[in-house]
Amino acid sequence: MRTISLYIHFPFCRSKCAYCDFNSVVADEGLRQRYLRALQDDITRTGNTLTFRIGEDEGLTRPTASDLLVTTIYFGGGTPTVYPAEELCAVLGRVRRSFPVIARPEVTVEANPGTVTAEGLALLRETGFNRLSLGVQSLLDEELRLLGRCHTAAEARRAVAEARAAGFENLSLDLINALPGQTVGAWQATLHDALHLQPEHISCYGLSLEKDTPLARAVEAGELRVPDEDTLVEMYELTHRLLTGSGYEHYEIANYALPGYQCRHNVNYWRNGEYLGLGAGAWSYLAGRRMKHEPDPARWVEKSEQGLPTLTEIEELDERQRAGEAIMLALRTAEGLDLAELQSRYHLDPDRYSIRLKALIESGLALDVAGRLVLHPVHGFLLQSEIAQMFM
Numbered sequence: 562m563r564t565i566s567l568y569i570h571f572p573f574c575r576s577k578c579a580y581c582d583f584n585s586v587v588a589d590e591g592l593r594q595r596y597l598r599a600l601q602d603d604i605t606r607t608g609n610t611l612t613f614r615i616g617e618d619e620g621l622t623r624p625t626a627s628d629l630l631v632t633t634i635y636f637g638g639g640t641p642t643v644y645p646a647e648e649l650c651a652v653l654g655r656v657r658r659s660f661p662v663i664a665r666p667e668v669t670v671e672a673n674p675g676t677v678t679a680e681g682l683a684l685l686r687e688t689g690f691n692r693l694s695l696g697v698q699s700l701l702d703e704e705l706r707l708l709g710r711c712h713t714a715a716e717a718r719r720a721v722a723e724a725r726a727a728g729f730e731n732l733s734l735d736l737i738n739a740l741p742g743q744t745v746g747a748w749q750a751t752l753h754d755a756l757h758l759q760p761e762h763i764s765c766y767g768l769s770l771e772k773d774t775p776l777a778r779a780v781e782a783g784e785l786r787v788p789d790e791d792t793l794v795e796m797y798e799l800t801h802r803l804l805t806g807s808g809y810e811h812y813e814i815a816n817y818a819l820p821g822y823q824c825r826h827n828v829n830y831w832r833n834g835e836y837l838g839l840g841a842g843a844w845s846y847l848a849g850r851r852m853k854h855e856p857d858p859a860r861w862v863e864k865s866e867q868g869l870p871t872l873t874e875i876e877e878l879d880e881r882q883r884a885g886e887a888i889m890l891a892l893r894t895a896e897g898l899d900l901a902e903l904q905s906r907y908h909l910d911p912d913r914y915s916i917r918l919k920a921l922i923e924s925g926l927a928l929d930v931a932g933r934l935v936l937h938p939v940h941g942f943l944l945q946s947e948i949a950q951m952f953m
């Protein structure tokens with residue numbers, strides 16, 4: 562029996578944030594409902610056969626669902642909570658009827674604080690969602706306006722209180738730093754406020770300015786300025802210091818958790834584990850193959866309704882690519898990279914990198930912890946991609 566994580570994508574949002582280039586659109590109720598029906602059909606179909614198709618004639622039959630056991634379920638987006646809680650619960654019910662799922666799966670739903678209600682959260686919790694990931698991003702209204710978020714800081718606080726009242730004991734807050742004009746003090750204020758809310762998990766991502774987003778255009782036009790490199794390093798160090806000082810484990814470059822509350826779904830990704838993604842734009846990684854669904858929600862719905870293949874890419878990863886992915890992912894985590902496995906599983910010759918490894922350890926950027934290469938949680942993590950390249 563193989564264990565997998567299951568990801569379900571909801572590609573709709575109430576409005577588009579100024580920095581967002583994720584696979585999400587603002588759509589009318591008609592498309593959202595057609596998407597929901599097609600998604601439920603796809604869950605049933607995939608659970609029954611686990612058959613993926615690409616192109617007119619190519620049929621790829623994967624192992625049957627009985628070979629797989631789902632350990633984590635993640636409803637991500639977009640904003641899953643643009644759908645009423647009843648509809649999300651129906652999708653979860655469909656998953657449970659279609660796939661073998663372990664007795665106590667981690668079941669996460671992402672939510673935008675502007676799209677949740679106390680009643681809806683209570684229903685989600687009762688139905689089996691046991692982890693809520695709230696896209697708070699900032700606890701300063703001025704920054705939320707800059708980001709084009711559809712909620713205020715007060716609404717984010719209210720959503721946290723409602724989630725607690727609904728019985729969510731595993732709550733994650735997403736925060737963003739490196740915003741145009743943001744000072745270290747402003748970031749510190751958001752971190753302090755977030756800590757007051759006592760979430761079990763905090764994700765802190767640096768804003769990435771994606772081409773053709775309103776925020777990127779404003780920066781290109783010189784209307785806004787992003788913080789310089791030294792400020793970004795200062796923010797990263799501050800985050801590590803404040804959160805670890807408050808009892809959180811810095812278990813991945815951008816992720817912190819109280820003991821026992823690491824996100825099991827994401828840990829599976831970082832361990833290069835297998836996962837199945839359903840819905841527009843969702844990726845899967847099964848049996849050494851990476852596969853992607855049609856990203857455009859309307860086209861995904863049309864293809865699905867017409868019984869056409871919804872996968873647009875299938876890539877067979879060779880040993881070198883699989884090693885590269887495993888290295889890149891492992892070095893993001895506090896678990897680090899198993900050096901013996903590089904040789905036994907990916908046949909990488911240790912002589913190729915032993916001198917550079919020694920230099921890394923001597924410089925303090927990394928530690929050898931019982932045969933695992935673990936990057937320093939600040940200086941090493943900040944150079945993670947450069948260090949990973951050393952092994953490629």
Ligand code: SF4
Pocket residue numbers: 573574575576577578581582583585638639640673696
């Ligand atoms: S809520 Fe998230 S996915 Fe939706 S537009 Fe904003 S950043 Fe993008």
